[in-house]
Amino acid sequence: MNKPSELPPELTTAIPTPQPQVGISRVHEAAHLHVSGEAIYTDDIPEAHGTLHAALGLSPIAHGTLVSIDLDLLRRQPGVVAVLTAADIPGENNCGPLLHDDPILADGELRYVGQPVYAIIATDRELARRAAALARQAIVSTPLPAVLTARDAHAIGQYVVPPMHLTRGEPQAALAAAPHRLDGEWAVGGQEQFYLEGQISVALPQENQAVLVHCSTQHPSEMQQLVSHAMGWASHQVTVQCRRMGGGFGGKESQSALFACVAALAATRLRRPVKLRVDRDDDFLITGRRHGFDYRWSVGFDDDGRILAADIDLISNCGHSADLSAPVMTRALCHFDNAYWLPHVSMHGYCARTNTQSNTAFRGFGGPQGALAIELILDGIARRLGLDPLTVRQRNFYRDGQDITPYGQQVEDNQIGRLTDQLVRTSDYHARRAEIAAFNAASPVLKRGLALTPVKFGISFNVVHLNQAGALVHVYTDGSVLVNHGGTEMGQGLNTKVAQVVAHELGVPAAMVRATATDTSKVANTSATAASTGSDLNGKAAQDAARKIRQRLTPLAARLLDCAQDDVVFEGGEVRDAGAGTGTAGRTIGFKALVAQAYLARIQLWSDGFYATPGLHWDRAKLQGKPFFYFAYGASVAEVLVDTLTGESRVLRADVLHDVGQSLNPALDIGQVEGAFVQGQGWMTSEELVWHPQSGLLMTHAPSTYKIPTANDMPRDFRVALYDAPNRADSIHRSKAVGEPPLLLPFSVLLAIKDAVAACGPSRCDPPLRAPATPEAVLDAVEAVQATRAT
Amino acid sequence: MSSPRPLRFVHQGRVQSVTGLPPTTTVLQYLREHARCAGTKEGCAEGDCGACTVLVGELDADGDALALRNVNACIQLLPMLDGKALLTVEDLGDSTDLNPVQQALVDCHGSQCGFCTPGFAMTMQAIYERHQADGTRPTRQDLADDLAGNLCRCTGYRPILDAGERMFDAPIRLLDRGPIVDALRELQHDAPLHYEAPSRAGTPQRVFAPRSLDDFAALREAMPQARVVAGATDVGLWVNKQQRELGDVILTGRVEELRRIDTTTVTGSDRASERVTLRIGAAVPLEEAWAALTAHVPALRELWLRFASPPVRHAGTLGGNIANGSPIGDGPPALIALGARIVLRRGATQRTLPLEDFYLDYMKNALQPGEFVEALEVPSPPPGTRLRGYKIAKRYDSDISAVCAVLSLRLEDGVVRDARFAFGGMAAIVKRAAKAESAVTGRAWDEAAQAAAARALDEDFRPLTDLRASAGYRQRVAANLVRRFWLETRANAPIAAEAGSVWQAVNLRRSVA
Structure with missing residues (x-):
């Protein structure tokens, strides 16, 4: 047995102060950069020499046939280098995430006021915008009747995806038998994300038919895919990076794609860096937002306000294309129950196609629109019965024996x-x-x-396969740690939480761990940072990566500390023998010293990590x-x-x-x-x-x-x-x-x-x-x- | 005519000299695209979100002290900076050496996505500097009011207000004003600005900033086609959003006489008949103008705090608000209800007219070519006057009114002797409700009188439906505001302001506390 005097100089026997890394209120990893203006957003990246600027010419009408575009008029405007239209897209003219029904630039049909029809590429942004603003003169079109509200679209059966139906029990019979019945109609408006940083992409052409896109996006992998499809390329020709967003809230999940595609298309065609940063008004006019919903319901209830049966139509205003409207409606249907037991229920989801912006993800993703309906209904029941609405809510809560959701999950x-x-x-x-x-x-x-x-x-x-994540953790020979994962930072503190998880796993101070920009060339095939799952998925993946490194270091540590592997603890920047009652208990070696030794011993100091949420299954048809x-x-x-x-x-x-x-x-x-x-x-x-x-x-x-x-x-x-x-x-x-x-x-x-x-x-x-x-x-x-x- | 010279202003501790940039270059464009200071962000380019908040410093009239105002860089035109100092987030601490404002924001978790944060830091620095100079601390209500021009979509504001309190707990660390003051004194020797550069469209464009009223008047008369620009809080949008060309520009901001507020007192036979008249120069910033108006007529306080936002009130001017002539500007209803007169000048010729006669039709006013607004004269309300200012909008702060009503009555022995009901948002111009006024004049101020006035509003106005409100709502709420006015001013058991308005109930109570 080693005596203390025989310990290598980096070993000590001091008991470290426990330093928990999770469960504590660490400040946002970039807070000091936010407050000093040093945090770099996409528009702050120093512009590469020769950068051109893009602006989009927007449809002046809600619906019509695109007859022609006066390209000569646009090309002779000051500063204009190129004008791109749908005809210039070498691959697929689509930026829709699920269905391929969302043109990057209008082709043949104009579908809403604000739809991008052409892209001006000019020597500076203002000149590009001035030329783009000539849309009314440049676009020749034949107007067609427009459908502007979800109700009107529903009335004529105009949808972006087929209606969805979810039924449990015998709602019509239970409604007929219920002592009380309430029929209602109601509507809730949509909501603009209003991320403070507007949509932006900067594309830089790379050697050998490739492009690097800096994009403010919640979904770099999808941007990579859609850009490669638009170019007619393979995914490995496109790299997408995002260090941070100035807010996303769902608005940069799918709808960052149009801007990424246009910037990438222009950059590759012109062999020049191209930046597309849209003005706030254009951001509002081009992109969609939270779906407004119309409802029509019938509910039956007893004297105590307990719901016996519910039948509800949910009609969402999807805008001109599907975008994420189908999963948004699915989540709405899966949240109509909110916290309540609905013994007999039928729900009918209609995704109405209108000549407006294509609505998309926004924090809650249909869940709020589903749950809001039942809250209105319960409030109405309580008022009808003269009861406190709280009492009625509590009586309807899920409870033992009444704890299966309409979609079959306990x-x-x-x-x-x-x-x-x-x-x-x-x-x-x-x-x-x-x-x-x-x-x-x-x-x-x-x-x-x-x-x-x-x-x-x-x-x-709500789609099982999306519940996966990857991470990459590097430990450098000086003991500093770099973590990269597939999630994106939009202010929610995901990088802070993931760094905490990694610091905890490796037992090092948080200051030793740094998170880097999300990059499709580091972690591949990632899911959007969405559905609240950022920390759940990426935290687990990063934990997996860090744990693998720790497991590789443990045998070496046990050897150096001369203790059992089970007794090795990583904590407070040190690695300690935590075995009770043995002669070596309390001996420590610094994490940095251990890592240095591991490098010499040719132990892999970096690792990937992966996580897939267990136990999920979903039948999309039923x-x-x-x-x-x-x-x-x-x-x-x-x-x-x-x-x-x-x-x-x-x-x-x-x-x-x-x-x-x-x-x-x-x-x-x-x-x-x-x-x-x-x-x-x-x-x-x-x-x-x-x-x-x-x-x-x-x-x-x-x-x-x-x-x-x-x-x-x-x-x-x-x-x-x-x-x-x-x-x-x-x-x-x-x-x-x-x-x-x-x-x-x-x-x-x-x-x-x-x-x-x-x-x-x-x-x-x-x-x-x-x-x-x-x-x-x-x-x-x-x-x-x-x-x-x-x- | 003077010869052109560069724009000269203080930035990053030294005098910057700018030539060649289009005269409509915004301060934000200058910062981000020319000075490579990317800390200041663009959120909306229309002065509504505050992400681009910077501080503009000017020497006071004595040339001693430095006044710092937080403004929106996105709608300040660069020539307006001439002779002034520009401070940005880069002038606070860097990320390894945070100042008390920044450290408090970090410690209180006041940033999430961080994009709005430099703007918040700058507004909070302005708050910090002001209160440290005065030896005071803001209440949470003061902080919320001062931050009304800064939008945050992430935090819900609680931690930012916490930071606004906590920043005063650290050892004091103020901005270093000495070098800025020295540099500004140097700039005082510069000739009045005459700047020339190609416009965005490539044609020659000139900007003048005369320093005396006579010079201004002469220039205006000589250049009737030129665009007079005061705070650019509206003109900035023409440039950013509509890409409008302004042509030659004459700035009002450096004319000393136009930036004065004068008070004249006419003493009558007794104290009660003493009348004070405020004379507010056309280039007085809105914040100072409203402060003076509210000191004059305390009932206007709500309108002051809800008029645009602090950065817009610091940049914009009352004269600009009046001359702009928006049918929903909140300044004209107050001034018309107070019986204000507008002073117009062309060359050496001055004329005054009642403000309500200045507005002719939608965006049309009585200004003749070469003429400009010199001042507003606002008499104090005569004894017996009851006056209230009401604003209805979807949001409390920084929102354009659906309806703005400033209602004034002079009562003698319970009988209405004079009524002035001025409404914004109800017609193509800000307008008095003549039928409603005559419905109450000469009769007791009782429930029947207010009901008659409310009914008469249907004849006075035919409001429009737009994105802010429907015609029907405007009509009903206008009538209800007359009713609220009666409830608050009736002789018998008037209700307190905080029992009749949610704004009064929440804000004023908290302010006083």
Whole structure:
């Protein structure tokens, strides 16, 4: 046995201070770069010599035949180097992610106001934009009748994909037999992502028929594929990189492709670097957003408000092409149940094709539109019965024996009842309900309202094969660690969490671990950073890679420390013999020293990692299976103040309790919860999209006309807490995904406004409040219930 | 006429001299594309998101102290910087040496995607500098109001407001003003600006920035076709969004006389009859103009705080707002309700007219060729006046009104002697509701009177439906605002402001607390 004196000089016997790397509120890995302006976004990459700039000429009409483009007019504009049209695309003219129905540049048919028809490539951006803006003169077209609303498209059976139907039990018979029945129609508007950094791609031609594209995208692999298809190339000719996005929210999942394809096409044709950064107005006019939904429902319920049967049509406004509308509708159908047991149910999803922007992913991906419907329905049932809506919700919660979703997945580890009970207590719900009633009785103009809404959100891509991820971890001989994975950083702190996981696995301080730009040449065939799965998938893959390296280092460490391999612990930048009661216990060697020795011993110090979520299966035709690895839960209580003379409202207080399992990083998770809450509140209140009813022009196409929340709109009193319970599923360190579920929390804001409006009418009135609840929508609802009181 | 010279301003600690760039180059374009300072971001290029927030420094009238204002670089034209200092996120700490504002943002998790963050840091630096100079600290409400021009889509703002409080806890570290002041003093010796360069379209374009009112008037008269530009908060959009050519430009911003607020007091037989008149120069920034108006008439405070956003109020001017003549500008309703007069000048000739007579039709006003707006004269409300300013929009901050109403009554013994009901958003121009006013004049201010006024609004206005509101909503809410006005000003049991408006209930209560 070695004596301490015989230890190599790098070995010590000091007991390291435990330094947990997960479960702590580490700041965002780039925070110091954000605040100093040093963080590099795509537009900040120094422009390569000779960079040209692209701008897109947009369709001035909603529907028509493209007769011709006056290319001579465009080519003679100052600074114009080239004009590209559909005819210049050597490969496939498509940037649609699933169906091939989404032209990069219009070919033959004009489908919406704002559709890119040609690309101007010019010596500077402003000259490119000036030439692009001549679209009205340059585009010769024959107008055709346009369909501008989902209702109109549904009426004529015009869809982007065939209707979807999901039925359980005997809903029609149960409806007929139910003691009470409620029939309703309702609609919720869409929502613009409003990432602060607009869409952008920079393409640099490379040697031997290849291109490098810097793209602000959530899905580099798909950008690579679509660019290669457009070029008629193989994937290995295209490299896509993204260090970070200035926000994505789903808007850069599929719809970054058009810009990537145009930039790559122009760069390869002209053998010059080409940058395509669109103006904010064009970004609004070209790209789609959250689908607005129309609903029509019939529900049957008993005297206690328990739903016995539900039949619902969900009609989404998809715009001119399929994009991701089919999976968005699938997720809507899989979230109509939200947290509730629906014994007999039939759901019918219609993806309406209209002559507007093609709608796409946005945080929640249809889940919010599905769950919002049942929340409206339950609120209506409660008002009909004169019950507190909270009571009706609680009576309908999933519970033992009533825990199979309409799509056949069992709700295991159901937390919603306990979580809600806790929030009811901590928010003082019942006392405040009484206090608000007293306030309203004494307040002629202003009314307060209160509502609690729960969230149950399925985590995983609804398409099984997408639930995979890869990572690459390099340990350099100085002990520093570089991690690369297939996920993208859009502000959510994914790189921070993944670096924490790797640091934890290797037992090194977080400062030793650096994450790099997402790059299709490093990790191949990745899925989009979407569906809240970023940390779940990439964290596991990176953990796998780091663990492999640790496992390779362990035998060497055991040899150097002269202990059993099982006793080797990596912690605090050191590697220690943690064996109890042996003579070598407590001996350590620095991680850096161990790595240096490993290199000399020719041990592989880098590794790939891979993860595939286990146990998922999904029958897309029958809409049955186990699409989700687990559910995330949450609930919120909102209290609002409504002006009954103007319809203005403000959120006075919001209490949130949200389930992130065992948090990897509580500060980042709270950031996601709060950010999603305020974003969802915007959708429910001030963010209104208005298309011109005749021309089909989107009139709310910039922040001057489309109003996302400001600092003054966040709840005045905002109390956010994490629900403390480890994930029962074997997720990364028992955490839960957090990106999307909290977007549903501010349904409570909408329903609290509805509650306040109800205080203006007779008891049991059910205010016809639209969403978003703009002042006009609220005043309309106030006047409607006042009218019922008067009659 | 003077000879052309380069643009000269202070940036990155030294005087920069610019020639050859088109006169409509924005400050943001200059930073990102010419000075290679990429920290300042473009989010919207229309002054609504704040990602491009920078600080513009000017010496005060005495030439001693440096005033720093946060503005949107995307809608500042570069020639407007002449003689001033430009500070950007690169002038704060670098990533290895963060200053208290930056460190607080990091510590409070105030950035997520980080794209809006440099803009927030700059606005917060302006807040920090101001409060440190005054020895004060902002409330959370103050912070939210000051940050109304900075949009964040990620955080939900809570951690940013936390950072706004925490930045005052660290040892003080202010911007180093000495070198900037020295450099600005050097620039004071420059001749008034005459800049010439090819426009974006390649044709010659000139920019003048006279320093005296007489020079300005003479130039304006000599160049009636030239575009007068004040804060460019609207003109910047013509350039960025419509690619409009401006032709020759005359800037108002350096004319000292146009930047003054003067107060004249006319003393009557007793204190009650004392009348104060504010004379606000056309180039006074909106922020200062509203501060003066609100000191004059406290009921206008809500309109002040909800008028555009701080960066726009720092850049834009009241004269520009008036001359621009938007049918929904929130300045004219307040001024018309107060009985303001507009002072116009051409060459040496001055004329004044009631502001409501200035507006002729949609985007048409009474300005003659070569004439310009010199000032607004705003009398204090006579004794017995009840006045309220209301703004209705989808969002509280930085939103264009669906309806703006400034309602004023003079009561004598409970009887309405004079009514001035000015509305924006209800017609092609900001307009008084003549029928509603006469419906209440000469009668008791009671429920029947307000109902008569509300009914008369249907004859006064035929509003339009647009993306902000329907015609029906505008009509109903205008009537309801008259009702709110009555509830708040009636003799018998008037309701408190915080019982009649959600904005008052939330913001004012919090401000006072």
